[in-house]
Amino acid sequence: MTLVIAAGGTGGHLYPAVALAREFLRRIPDGVVRFVGTTRGLESTVIPREGFPLDVITAKPFMGLSLGKMARALAALPIGVLQSVALLRRHRTDLVVGIGGYTSPPVLLAAWLLRIPRAIMEPNAYPGMANRALAPFADRIFLAFADAGARFSRAKVRVVGTPVRRAFVERAASPPSELKTLLVFGGSQGAQAINSAMIDALPTLAAIPDLRIVHQTGAKDQARVQAAYDAAGLTPRAHVVPFLFDMPEQMEHADLIVSRAGAVTVAELTALGRPAVLVPLPHAIYGHQAKNAAVLEQAGAAVVLSQDRLNGGTLGSLLAELSRNPARLRTMAERSRDLGRTESAEHIIDECLALLQRGNRNAAAAV
DSSP states (O other): OEEEEEOOSSHHHHHHHHHHHHHHHHHOTTOEEEEEEOSSSTHHHHHHHTTOOEEEOOOOOOTTSOHHHHHHHHHHHHHHHHHHHHHHHHTTOSEEEEOSSTTHHHHHHHHHHHTOOEEEEEOSSSOOHHHHHHGGGOSEEEESSGGGGGGSOTTTEEEOOOOOOHHHHTOOOOOOSSOOEEEEOOSTTOOHHHHHHHHHHHHHHHTSTTOEEEEEOOGGGHHHHHHHHHHTTOGGGEEEESOOSOHHHHHHTOSEEEEOOOHHHHHHHHHHTOOEEEOOOTTSGGGHHHHHHHHHHHHTSEEEOOGGGOSHHHHHHHHHHHHTOHHHHHHHHHHHHHHOOOOHHHHHHHHHHHHHHHHHHHHHHHO
16 A cells, blocks of 8 residues: 655645654555655655655745746646656555645645545644645545634544654653753744844843753754854853754753744644743744644643744743743643644544545445
8 A cells, every 4th residue: 555645845744744654654564655745845855864755746835926936836736747647656556645835736636636535634723725725626634723624624624633753652751840951943944033032042041050952043043053152151051953853852851942833843842741932933824823822822831922022031031930930831831731632643544544445445336
């Protein structure tokens, strides 16, 4: 049995897909999983590192671009569909899952043309344009948040949460007793605004006894951030890196996390029950990060700091306040854990296998 997953662009699309792929292989050891992406996104680095084959097609981003670039993206769609038809046939594909983004449309449309069972996953509280456009062509629509279901056919929707890697599910992080380790990251490519606020907050953070900081900066900003830690005399207490491949371990040992509010980050935080200060990306399409963050804040699992209020003073004061209130950190951790859904991948595979069995029964009845 062959599963093809269309996912690319950012870690927010890739890591739920990896979690789903591993659960598929755990359930079907002799199965095959292949990914489809482009040469533009993070998939060209992450997917081979995770041990999966990657097929490359022509696909271009659509949203947030000039009219000319949008026109070129639309013109590339038929090419991507034809390429996808060829690779789905070549790999004798049984099932296709799209995770949104600009890679999904050509692959899902090709699967629809070939009558291959297909599903889409929407990890955000507000669904993206690609998944909304593909919904009529999908047999199943898997959502992380129930509120997103209003924009899809109720018969197709299953609210299952966002798949997280088993490394998160299998860890049992205990609630923090005090703030000793602070983890800071801004997504797979870093966040310059968070980096700059952290730099300005370093004098305040230096006064927190025995605080250790792990800071993922993104490749473009590492040198600037490292220099700031050096100048503040915090280098012995800080680990400043462009990218963290061992995120499950780093999050497990963090007492507090400062991050963006992407869907995967939210799912991983709640799977481990980690308290957080969330800085939603202000220019995220449809404001989906702000909506994701609001879910955690309303539950008492996180503090949301909008980017227009983000600076060294506000961030430093907030972190210092939380360091003096371990009871609040424990409560935030417990509320975060209450939101966690650690069986999302299993539920999706159950539904997909049922979908395949139904298709096989229908095919047999037609003979």
